[in-house]
Amino acid sequence: MSKRIDVKNLDIFYGDFQAVKDVSMVIEPKSVTAFIGPSGCGKSTFIRTLNRMHEVIPGARVEGEVLIDGQNLYGRGVDPVDVRRQVGMVFQRPNPFPTMSIRDNVLAGVKLNSKRMSGKAADELAERALRGANLWNEVKDRLDKPGSGLSGGQQQRLCIARAIAVQPEVILMDEPCSALDPISTLAIEDLINELKSDYTVVIVTHNMQQAARVSDRTGFFNLEATGQPGQLVEFDDTQKIFNNPSQKATEDYISGRFG
Amino acid sequence: MTTPTQSPDHDIHHARLDDVQGIEPSPVRPTSSRAQWLAGVGAIVLFAVLWQVLDLHLALAVSISYLLFLAAVYLVYRSAGGRRVGLDIIVRWLVYGAFTLAILPLISLLWTVISEGLPVAFSPSFWTEDMTGITGLDDQAYMEGTASLAGGAGHAIVGTLMITGAATLISVPIGMFTAIYLVEYGRNNRLSRGIRFMVDVMTGIPSIVAGLFAFALFVQILGPRDAKMGVAGAIALSVLMIPTVVRNSEEMLRIVPNELREASLALGVPKWRTIAKVVLPTAASGLASGITLAIARVIGETAPLLVAVGFARNWNLDMMTGPMNSLAVYTYDIFTKPLNPAIIDPSRERAWAAALLLVLIVVGLNLLARLIAKLFAPKSR
Amino acid sequence: MTAPPDEPRGDHDPTATSGSVATRPPDSPGTTRPKARATRRPGDVVFSGLSLASGLIILLILVLVAVFLIQQGWPAFTADSEEISGGEGFFGYIWPLVAGTVVASIIAMVVATPIAVGIALFVSHYAPRRIGVVIGFVVDLLAAVPSVVFGMWGLQTFAPQFVPLFGWLEDTLSFLPFFEDGSATGRTLMTASLVLAVMILPIITSVSREVFLQTPRLHEEAALALGATKWEMIRTAVIPFGTPGVIGGVMLGLGRALGETMAVTLILSPGAFTWNIIGSGNNTIPAEIALNFPEASGLRLAELIAAGLVLFVITLIVNLFARWIVAKRSEFSGAN
Numbered sequence: 013m014s015k016r017i018d019v020k021n022l023d024i025f026y027g028d029f030q031a032v033k034d035v036s037m038v039i040e041p042k043s044v045t046a047f048i049g050p051s052g053c054g055k056s057t058f059i060r061t062l063n064r065m066h067e068v069i070p071g072a073r074v075e076g077e078v079l080i081d082g083q084n085l086y087g088r089g090v091d092p093v094d095v096r097r098q099v100g101m102v103f104q105r106p107n108p109f110p111t112m113s114i115r116d117n118v119l120a121g122v123k124l125n126s127k128r129m130s131g132k133a134a135d136e137l138a139e140r141a142l143r144g145a146n147l148w149n150e151v152k153d154r155l156d157k158p159g160s161g162l163s164g165g166q167q168q169r170l171c172i173a174r175a176i177a178v179q180p181e182v183i184l185m186d187e188p189c190s191a192l193d194p195i196s197t198l199a200i201e202d203l204i205n206e207l208k209s210d211y212t213v214v215i216v217t218h219n220m221q222q223a224a225r226v227s228d229r230t231g232f233f234n235l236e237a238t239g240q241p242g243q244l245v246e247f248d249d250t251q252k253i254f255n256n257p258s259q260k261a262t263e264d265y266i267s268g269r270f271g
Numbered sequence: 272m273t274t275p276t277q278s279p280d281h282d283i284h285h286a287r288l289d290d291v292q293g294i295e296p297s298p299v300r301p302t303s304s305r306a307q308w309l310a311g312v313g314a315i316v317l318f319a320v321l322w323q324v325l326d327l328h329l330a331l332a333v334s335i336s337y338l339l340f341l342a343a344v345y346l347v348y349r350s351a352g353g354r355r356v357g358l359d360i361i362v363r364w365l366v367y368g369a370f371t372l373a374i375l376p377l378i379s380l381l382w383t384v385i386s387e388g389l390p391v392a393f394s395p396s397f398w399t400e401d402m403t404g405i406t407g408l409d410d411q412a413y414m415e416g417t418a419s420l421a422g423g424a425g426h427a428i429v430g431t432l433m434i435t436g437a438a439t440l441i442s443v444p445i446g447m448f449t450a451i452y453l454v455e456y457g458r459n460n461r462l463s464r465g466i467r468f469m470v471d472v473m474t475g476i477p478s479i480v481a482g483l484f485a486f487a488l489f490v491q492i493l494g495p496r497d498a499k500m501g502v503a504g505a506i507a508l509s510v511l512m513i514p515t516v517v518r519n520s521e522e523m524l525r526i527v528p529n530e531l532r533e534a535s536l537a538l539g540v541p542k543w544r545t546i547a548k549v550v551l552p553t554a555a556s557g558l559a560s561g562i563t564l565a566i567a568r569v570i571g572e573t574a575p576l577l578v579a580v581g582f583a584r585n586w587n588l589d590m591m592t593g594p595m596n597s598l599a600v601y602t603y604d605i606f607t608k609p610l611n612p613a614i615i616d617p618s619r620e621r622a623w624a625a626a627l628l629l630v631l632i633v634v635g636l637n638l639l640a641r642l643i644a645k646l647f648a649p650k651s652r
Numbered sequence: 653m654t655a656p657p658d659e660p661r662g663d664h665d666p667t668a669t670s671g672s673v674a675t676r677p678p679d680s681p682g683t684t685r686p687k688a689r690a691t692r693r694p695g696d697v698v699f700s701g702l703s704l705a706s707g708l709i710i711l712l713i714l715v716l717v718a719v720f721l722i723q724q725g726w727p728a729f730t731a732d733s734e735e736i737s738g739g740e741g742f743f744g745y746i747w748p749l750v751a752g753t754v755v756a757s758i759i760a761m762v763v764a765t766p767i768a769v770g771i772a773l774f775v776s777h778y779a780p781r782r783i784g785v786v787i788g789f790v791v792d793l794l795a796a797v798p799s800v801v802f803g804m805w806g807l808q809t810f811a812p813q814f815v816p817l818f819g820w821l822e823d824t825l826s827f828l829p830f831f832e833d834g835s836a837t838g839r840t841l842m843t844a845s846l847v848l849a850v851m852i853l854p855i856i857t858s859v860s861r862e863v864f865l866q867t868p869r870l871h872e873e874a875a876l877a878l879g880a881t882k883w884e885m886i887r888t889a890v891i892p893f894g895t896p897g898v899i900g901g902v903m904l905g906l907g908r909a910l911g912e913t914m915a916v917t918l919i920l921s922p923g924a925f926t927w928n929i930i931g932s933g934n935n936t937i938p939a940e941i942a943l944n945f946p947e948a949s950g951l952r953l954a955e956l957i958a959a960g961l962v963l964f965v966i967t968l969i970v971n972l973f974a975r976w977i978v979a980k981r982s983e984f985s986g987a988n
Contacts (some may be wrong), residue, residue: 037878065877070781089301091352097299107870111892120888121878127354133293171874179720180424299881318841358919359881366778368932370787377677379793380805387808425781445706452703456988464708468975469714474904475971476717476964477911479938485958495949510713517710543699564796571798572939574913578945622923626801633796641789 014041014212015081017062017092021239022076024057024066031057033241035076037231043214046205046250049233050265053217054242056129056184058233059184062214063099064092080181085165097125099182100175101112103238105191108159108174118142121178138178145173146203172203176211183207185215189222199224220266224254232262289488301354307344314340337368345500381630388627391620401596402428402584407611414614424625426586427601430501431632433590434580434597435570437505438512443562444508446516453517454524455546467542481510484576499581501590504597507575512565519561555623556647560640567636569628573599577631598629717964724956727951735951744938745955746962748925753963755929756841756916757909760848765902768853772860772898776867777886781867788861795854803918806847811838811919818842818930833931839921841934847915852905858903863894896977903974907967913938938965 017039024032032054039045047055060066061074064085075110078085082095085095092184100121108117118138122129129137142148147169149163161168168188175183185204202225207213215222223230231247246259313354314336321332337493341364349357390464391397400423409421449466485507527550551558581594582604596604602625609618733741771791775784815838821831871889880888916939923933942955947954 063877065873068873068876091299092302093299093302093355093879093881096877101873101877103870103873103877105870107868107874109871109888111894121880122294124355124875124878124880124884124888125296125298127297128295130293137294142962174878175872232720236684299879299908318938330817355881356885359883362883363778366770369767370774370779372772373767373850373853376810377790379809380794380797380802380850383805383809384801403926439875445709448703448706449710449742452700456703457707462704462707466710469711471975472968472971473710473714475907475911477913477938477960477965477967479909479911479913479941480721480809480960480967482966483724483941483957484717484720487724487957488716490724491720495953511711511715513710541693542697543695546699555769556734566662567796571800573798574942577942581946599798599800599914602798602804603918606800606804607918622788622804626798626804629798630801634793634800637789637796651891 014210015089016041016266017068017182017212017214018063018077018079019084020077022061022074023122024061024074025056025072026069030241032233033243033256035244037244037247038047039212040215040229041212042208042210043228044208044215044226045229045231045233046227047214047216048144048218048220048223048258048261048265049182049232049242049245050235051218052234052238052242052246053147053170053233055233056186056246059186059214059216060101061104062182062184063096063101065101067092097121099184100180102171102175102183102185102188104187106171108162108167108170110158110160112159113150113156114159114162114170117159118177119175121174124236141177142170144176144207146199146206147173163196165192165199168192168196168200169203172200176207178249182213182214187216187218190218195223202261220254224250228253232257232259232265234261234265237271273544294334297355298353298354302348304354305349306347307364310343310347313343328457338609341365350499356404384623384627384630386608387619387623388630391624392627392631394420396420397423397624398428399423399425399623401586402605403586404609405584407479407609407614407634410466410617411607412613413577413604413617416620419616420472420620424598424601424621424628426583427587427625428596428628429586430580430583430595431597432586434501434504434595435508435566436577437502438508438560438569438592439566441505441509442512442516444564446513446565447520447558449513449517450520450524451546453521455542455550457505470514470517473510474518476510476571477508477574478511479574481507482578485575485579497592499579499594500592501580501587501595504576504580504595505590507579508572510571511572511575512569515565516562518552518557519565520613523557523561524550527553532556557643559647563636563640563643567633567640570635570636571599573603574602577603600630602626602629656694666838672771682941687724690880712733718961721957721961721964725954726959728958730950737926737955739950742955742958746959749935749940749959750962750966752934753910753938753966755934756845756848756936759842759929760852760909761902761906762821763846763849764853764856764905767849768856768901768905769860769898771853771857773886773890774859775857776864777882788858791854791857795858799851800914800918802847802851804916806915806919807839810847811840811843814838814840814843814846821930827929829927830929832928833923835931836889839919839934840932841920842928842929844916844919844936845929847919848909848912851912851915852909855908856898856901856905859904860894863897863901865888867893870921876953888944889941896913899977903970903977906970906974910967910970911938911963913942915940 019035019037019039020270021033022032023030029068035058039147047059048088048143049055050136057066060083062078065073066072074086076086084090109120110119118141119129119134122134139148139152141263142151147166151170161169162170172183172188179270189200192200197223201222204213208228213225215226227250230250230253232245232253233242234245246253246257247256253262254266310508317339318332318336319575321327327335328623340363345357345361348360389599396419398544402422409418412418413420449470451551453463457466462566473643485503488506489500489503531549532545535549536542576597577600580600581595582600583594585595587593588594601623605618605625606622609615611618691960705788721909722986728736730740731742733739733744736745737747771787776786779787818835818838818840822833825831867890871893872885875888877883913919917935920935920939922935922939925935926933937959941960942954945956
């Protein structure tokens with residue numbers, strides 16, 4: 013089920029450029045961990061290394077370790093395909109597969125990961141995932157319609173349903189609300205709150221209030237100057253970060269002095 | 272592993288995928304990439320044996336080794352990494368195989384054109400002379416070494432440039448304005464859908480049919496005897512060129528962000544000036560490169576010119592009267608009808624030289640199109 | 653580059669925002685537009701008029717193609733059947749050519765499509781990006797290599813390579829009607845079809861590559877994030893997105909193969925239609941026209957033009973079919 017993530021001395025590079033420097037942290041299971049920081053600070057880059065999605069970009073590589081319940085994602089003989097099944101991801105913009113129906117979208121990952129699946133199991137799983145994403149009531153009558161016909165917020169919840177349908181251990185969310193209106197954002201935030209009872213949720217957000225609302229722990233990323241690698245400045249309970257940060261840079265950012 | 276967490280307020284029964292009734296999971300196990308290279312070495316050895324020792328035909332030996340290689344790789348990876356890994360790796364090698372298979376004839380083609388064409392293509396007389404009065408006797412003398420290769424393709428080079436130039440002059444305005452209509456005015460109304468449809472149909476017109484059309488048009492006007500002329504060829508090429516110009520331009524206009532148009536219109540700039548001053552300049556590099564590609568596309572056409580313009584062995588700079596020649600038709604003519612049927616080599620040399628020039632022109636235009644697209648791209652980003 | 657003349661128009665009032673335009677008096681006496689649609693500037697009228705006219709010219713050209721071909725080819729349809737080449741009427745004359753054309757094109761399409769899709773995937777998703785760009789460019793160049801050059805290469809270099817293969821096919825597969833009497837020169841429909849396949853390969857490849865490259869990154873990442881292997885990602889995100897485009901490319905290729913003249917004219921040693929594709933014989937419509945047109949006159953000319961009309965109709969049908977498929981396919985893909 014939900015698992016603990018240990019990041020040890022992680023450096024991230026794009027070719028020769030070091031994007032993120034020396035990050036170490038422990039992400040607790042069944043909690044929501046948020047990363048905040050100014051643009052370009054490497055928080056999105058960092059979250060992608062938690063399921064090796066950064067490898068999609070040519071030249072990207074990491075040094076260091078990411079342990080999920082003690083198993084190093086970057087160990088020898090670990091297949092990124094398997095990592096990504098265990099660590100699901102939701103992206104900035106909702107991305108349901110346009111040629112698939114809502115139902116097929118939800119089941120897309122499950123179909124990839126199973127040899128065969130009975131119709132009953134598929135229905136059950138689709139319903140369960142859609143309920144889990146608080147979308148069931150809105151779409152149960154049009155499961156065979158294309159997913160692209162939904163509103164932005166619904167599409168994003170469809171993507172969350174698709175991610176939880178494969179029963180991952182961890183769900184990563186890379187600014188999941190940045191393309192959504194406030195009401196849809198609220199729906200997603202509620203959903204995140206519910207998801208944490210079953211999953212380890214890690215979310216990158218541009219929106220400090222959102223981090224304060226949804227997360228248990230918050231990490232603040234910053235970079236000393238442009239061209240410098242991003243760093244994890246402070247990582248602590250959300251309450252502490254927002255009320256009494258121990259670093260000056262964090263306080264400046266929280267109080268809106270830059271960023 | 273299997274303790275589903277029930278939370279009262281919602282309905283996620285979290286469990287491993289493996290535990291869901293009715294689902295048979297298909298996991299991916301890690302594999303080493305070394306095995307495929309080992310299999311590759313094996314396949315090469317096998318190929319060498321089949322080809323040299325068993326003396327099979329080259330193509331047959333390659334096919335057999337490749338198929339056995341695929342089978343071996345599939346079985347190895349399937350057993351080590353599971354069904355999905357086996358499938359993944361076999362598709363990878365099929366894709367590599369497709370690429371190799373396609374590259375071979377293309378290399379052979381380029382090699383033939385270059386090696387056969389190079390000896391003659393850059394001799395000055397080939398560029399400046401025509402074929403008037405050149406006979407098989409000249410070729411005989413050339414083969415005996417008593418004379419240099421007589422005649423040239425100067426008239427054909429000029430003919431190609433004139434006919435293609437005229438076709439460009441006809442096609443570009445029509446094509447561009449049509450694209451503007453489709454993107455800026457018509458949007459998606461019935462007429463623009465009709466035009467788009469017709470452009471698609473036009474794209475599919477066989478080049479020889481375009482030639483027949485131009486010929487028939489001029490027969491209608493001038494009668495069959497005087498119908499063949501440069502302008503007819505230009506019209507035939509236009510029929511082929513217009514749809515390319517429309518499609519390329521439409522594409523380029525379409526990627527101009529709507530924000531730019533709206534920004535300009537919001538300032539009270541009239542629509543036509545918005546198009547002329549904002550949309551077209553933004554798309555200019557793309558438009559120019561698209562037009563260059565359209566020219567490259569038709570400049571090597573043989574069939575329509577064969578039909579609509581005919582052959583000429585002499586200079587003819589008058590596009591309104593009588594047959595002209597063009598590089599492509601010259602190539603075909605001299606290749607299929609050597610001046611001296613007993614000594615075909617000199618004629619073949621001429622044909623390959625003309626073919627090489629054609630290929631160089633096409634390559635040059637394509638490079639130019641790239642260059643334009645790169646150099647004059649909008650400064651944004 | 654080719655922007656239309658944009659001579660400065662002094663009449664433009666910078667303070668006139670779209671709201672206030674309507675209050676300006678019509679400044680050109682020629683406009684007969686209803687006033688309700690705000691002001692039509694002469695520039696706008698001319699510009700939209702030119703655009704519209706160009707669109708209409710395209711419609712006109714297409715109609716004219718049909719009209720002139722029918723008009724000039726008509727005698728071939730009405731003449732006595734003895735007068736037509738072959739002496740069995742126009743239908744008797746045309747069907748072997750149609751059959752040859754269709755068979756050659758279908759072989760070419762069947763051979764070229766999987767290879768082209770493979771190369772397109774190689775360029776778009778398997779090769780390192782820089783190599784992919786170079787290969788993409790090479791493929792584009794080859795799409796533009798003049799067909800006459802392909803024909804010469806096919807005759808001089810490619811065809812002789814096939815003589816032993818034809819011999820082998822004749823020995824091993826002669827129970828099939830397609831493989832009898834292997835040609836000793838390689839100038840057969842099979843060779844011509846394979847050269848056609850090489851020729852249409854770049855078209856199908858470049859169209860497919862283009863659509864594969866346009867696959868939204870978001871969808872690819874969505875598939876990968878669900879734990880897809882590379883092939884599964886391609887199957888889930890790239891192929892469904894690209895299918896209409898690939899079909900379009902294949903049909904474009906088929907259209908080119910159907911109408912391709914010079915390669916077939918040069919390679920094939922023509923004759924009556926036969927199922928035997930590795931011997932001499934067979935001919936295609938475009939090759940028939942190109943071979944005979946320069947010397948033709950009178951009824952023979954009409955015959956050839958009528959043959960061109962038939963070719964036109966065939967390609968038209970292929971095109972309509974392609975559009976129908978693409979339209980049907982894209983319904984579900986929706987806009988993203």
